[in-house]
Amino acid sequence: MTHEAGEPKKAGVVGRRDVLSTIGFWIATVASAAILGIPSVRFAAGKSLEQVTEHxxxxxxxxxxxxxxxxxxxxxxxxxxxxxxxxxxxxxxxxxxxxxxxxxxxxxxxxxxxxxxxxxxxxxxxxxxxxxxxxxxxxxxxxxxxxxxxxxxxxxxxxxxxxxxxxxx
Ligand code: FES
Incomplete structure (x- = not known):
C-alpha cells in the first residue's frame, strides 16, 4: 500500500523508522567522536598522560x-x-x-x-x-x-x- 500526498502516515511504521534512524545517528556520532577524539586528546595532552614513576x-x-x-x-x-x-x-x-x-x-x-x-x-x-x-x-x-x-x-x-x-x- 502506498501513501498519497496529504494522506496521514501510519503512526506505528513511521515511529519505528524514526527511532531506528535516531539510534543509528547517535551510534555513528558516538563512534566517530571516540575514534577521532581519543587520539586528539592524547596528542593535546602530550606526555602529561604518561605515567611519571621512574627516575x-x-x-x-x-x-x-x-x-x-x-x-x-x-x-x-x-x-x-x-x-x-x-x-x-x-x-x-x-x-x-x-x-x-x-x-x-x-x-x-x-x-x-x-x-x-x-x-x-x-x-x-x-x-x-x-x-x-x-x-x-x-x-x-x-x-x-x-x-x-x-x-x-x-x-x-x-x-x-x-x-x-x-x-x-
Ligand atoms: S609496615 Fe608493617 S611491618 Fe613494615
Missing part, C-alpha cells in the same frame, strides 16, 4: 661504598609534566659486592617495607632490616624473615654513569 637516583661514587655493608641514601626529587608536579621521596640501601656477586656488582634495595610502606632500618650487627611499624624483618638480601611483609624488599636496578652509581626508582 635514576644518584648514589655517588661506588668507591665510597663499604664492601659487604649497606649505605643508606635518602632521595627527593620532583617530576614535572604539563599539568602537575609530583614530589618523590624515599630511602634506598646500597651494598657493593653482594653475596655471591663479584666486585663491581651492587645490590640496591628500596627501604620501603612491603607491608604498609614504613621505612626499614638496616642493622649491621644483626645483619638484617627491621621495620619499626609492625616488626617485619628482612635478611641482608631483602628476603622476608618474619612478620607481616608479604614480599621481599624491592630490588632496584643499578648502573654507573660517568663514575656515579645510580639506582632506578
Amino acid at each position: 635514576w637516583v644518584p648514589i655517588g661514587s661506588p668507591d665510597k661504598l663499604t664492601p659487604g655493608d649497606f649505605t643508606s641514601v635518602v632521595y627527593s626529587f620532583r617530576l614535572k609534566d604539563a599539568w602537575r608536579e609530583v614530589k618523590k621521596e624515599g630511602l634506598i640501601y646500597v651494598r657493593s659486592a653482594p653475596r655471591g656477586g663479584s666486585s663491581g656488582e651492587f645490590l640496591a634495595l628500596s627501604g620501603v617495607c612491603t607491608h604498609l610502606g614504613c621505612n626499614v632500618r638496616w642493622s649491621k650487627d644483626a645483619s638484617r632490616f627491621a621495620c619499626p611499624c609492625h616488626s617485619g624483618l628482612y635478611d641482608a638480601d631483602g628476603a622476608v624473615i618474619s612478620g607481616p611483609p608479604p614480599k621481599p624488599l624491592r630490588q632496584l636496578e643499578t648502573r654507573v654513569t660517568d663514575g656515579v652509581l645510580e639506582a632506578h626508582i
Whole structure:
C-alpha cells in the first residue's frame, strides 16, 4: 500500500523508522567522536598522560661504598609534566659486592617495607632490616624473615654513569 500526498502516515511504521534512524545517528556520532577524539586528546595532552614513576637516583661514587655493608641514601626529587608536579621521596640501601656477586656488582634495595610502606632500618650487627611499624624483618638480601611483609624488599636496578652509581626508582 502506498501513501498519497496529504494522506496521514501510519503512526506505528513511521515511529519505528524514526527511532531506528535516531539510534543509528547517535551510534555513528558516538563512534566517530571516540575514534577521532581519543587520539586528539592524547596528542593535546602530550606526555602529561604518561605515567611519571621512574627516575635514576644518584648514589655517588661506588668507591665510597663499604664492601659487604649497606649505605643508606635518602632521595627527593620532583617530576614535572604539563599539568602537575609530583614530589618523590624515599630511602634506598646500597651494598657493593653482594653475596655471591663479584666486585663491581651492587645490590640496591628500596627501604620501603612491603607491608604498609614504613621505612626499614638496616642493622649491621644483626645483619638484617627491621621495620619499626609492625616488626617485619628482612635478611641482608631483602628476603622476608618474619612478620607481616608479604614480599621481599624491592630490588632496584643499578648502573654507573660517568663514575656515579645510580639506582632506578
Ligand atoms: S609496615 Fe613494615 S611491618 Fe608493617
